Amino acid sequence: METIISLKAMGSQVRRDILRMVHGAKSGHPGGSLGCVELLVALYFDIMNHDPDTFEMSGLGQDVFLLSNGHISPAWYSVLARSGYFDIAELATFRKLNSRLQGHPATHEGLPGVRFASGSLGQGLSCAIGVALGKQLDEDENLVFVLMGDGEVQEGQVWEAAMFAGSKNVDNLIAIIDFNRKQIDGSTDDVMPLGDLKSKWETFGWKVLEMKGNDLEEVIDVLRLATLETGKDQPVMILMHTEMGFGVDFMMGTHKWHGVAPNDEQLQLALAQLNETIGDY
Numbered sequence: 001m002e003t004i005i006s007l008k009a010m011g012s013q014v015r016r017d018i019l020r021m022v023h024g025a026k027s028g029h030p031g032g033s034l035g036c037v038e039l040l041v042a043l044y045f046d047i048m049n050h051d052p053d054t055f056e057m058s059g060l061g062q063d064v065f066l067l068s069n070g071h072i073s074p075a076w077y078s079v080l081a082r083s084g085y086f087d088i089a090e091l092a093t094f095r096k097l098n099s100r101l102q103g104h105p106a107t108h109e110g111l112p113g114v115r116f117a118s119g120s121l122g123q124g125l126s127c128a129i130g131v132a133l134g135k136q137l138d139e140d141e142n143l144v145f146v147l148m149g150d151g152e153v154q155e156g157q158v159w160e161a162a163m164f165a166g167s168k169n170v171d172n173l174i175a176i177i178d179f180n181r182k183q184i185d186g187s188t189d190d191v192m193p194l195g196d197l198k199s200k201w202e203t204f205g206w207k208v209l210e211m212k213g214n215d216l217e218e219v220i221d222v223l224r225l226a227t228l229e230t231g232k233d234q235p236v237m238i239l240m241h242t243e244m245g246f247g248v249d250f251m252m253g254t255h256k257w258h259g260v261a262p263n264d265e266q267l268q269l270a271l272a273q274l275n276e277t278i279g280d281y
């Protein structure tokens with residue numbers, strides 16, 4: 001387990017990785033990636049039981065994380081590399097021809113850490129339920145974590161999965177929604193209002209927690225609480241309130257950086273706001 005200071009330092013470095021990867025590819029999704037850094041750093045460096053050296057697709061004997069909103073792959077790739085799943089230098093190949101680091105995570109390339117091809121939104125929760133049920137059949141007491149976007153929750157498949165997990169007491173599952181209230185075309189309230197998400201998930205039989213997703217200490221505390229709520233006959237949902245583009249002032253508070261790469265000048269302005277704490281790739 002890392003200290004809060006070292007975890008915050010890792011978060012700063014991950015944000016630098018995200019910006020440099022998207023800039024290098026001249027495409028990608030920096031906004032949501034920047035907003036989910038604290039969660040991914042907390043999961044991989046503090047909360048989850050996992051071992052990069054013994055990675056297997058089955059996930060047997062370890063916690064499993066699935067990224068449903070696959071467009072925020074830069075954040076996940078950075079954390080996977082920084083936690084030892086593959087060489088950090090490979091981050092420079094993001095979205096390049098024949099790279100294992102596709103714009104949306106895929107399994108065909110055999111990238112360690114990735115068990116599920118994502119990017120077609122709405123499917124991740126269903127897959128996570130399948131993994132969680134598999135662990136129950138294997139009598140594996142480890143947990144399954146899945147991250148979704150709030151715009152993704154507009155997909156009908158999410159609610160079918162929510163109904164199933166709640167009714168079947170899938171209690172080794174922790175789902176997280178990146179609740180930044182923005183999607184590619186604008187605010188979720190303008191595109192398709194989500195209503196009272198907390199009440200909706202509770203009605204479907206889930207234990208619902210909330211947290212400020214860009215407050216690392218709170219993220220760790222709530223994730224630990226969530227693990228304690230597993231095994232109680234209901235799945236756990238965390239509504240994670242974040243700011244899209246968090247950490248870079250001109251990217252925050254707008255959906256316009258959902259899928260736009262910074263130019264050379266913008267990259268330097270952004271990097272100047274983030275300390276190089278461990279070393280760029």
